[in-house]
Amino acid sequence: DGGITQSPKYLFRKEGQNVTLSCEQNLNHDAMYWYRQDPGQGLRLIYYSQIVNDFQKGDIAEGYSVSREKKESFPLTVTSAQKNPTAFYLCASSIAGQVAAEAFFGQGTRLTVV
């Protein structure tokens, strides 16, 4: 079945550690997105990519980094510079260049700092 797979589902990070969240899709989508969800704040865009080897910062990119070496994969690294990383992270993909196309979402990764 086509879809987006995020792993792990739950992740615990110690202070000062970098952690990487995985996002893989087999929908052949060019566009991929990372969102952060906090209670009462909806979805905030961290980074997005419209094509392999290219990505742009979203609204809250500080303390995060991404790579897009393959069309199928868009991993997100939460660095130690992110002061409040505890949140629910959602990865999405969509057809690029078609404003009518909906986004498909993964099941999310819940990151907790311990």
Add this chain to the structure above:
Amino acid sequence: AQKVTQAQTEISVVEKEDVTLDCVYETRDTTYYLFWYKQPPSGELVFLIRRNSFDEQNEISGRYSWNFQKSTSSFNFTITASQVVDSAVYFCALRNDWNTGNQFYFGTGTSLTVIP
């Protein structure tokens, strides 16, 4: 600037009641799409409907209906005869050609609880 406002943070209704979730948007673009998503407790957002800016026809799908009014920049979602399975967070989103990233602009969501 693009913005989506969902003023209702939380709504509780008793099963079988009708409920309307409000969505108001802002955009300078003339071509745009509006979306509704459902986020059940499992966390994954599920696509419900899209509507383009040139089509103001209301749409009905089973117990769900959507009312799009450009005059008030609103795209409201009504659930008729609500059920416990409708309990979720619902997001309204906007997408347009104005920015090169074709970003989705999401509202803050409305948490719906249907009480049995």
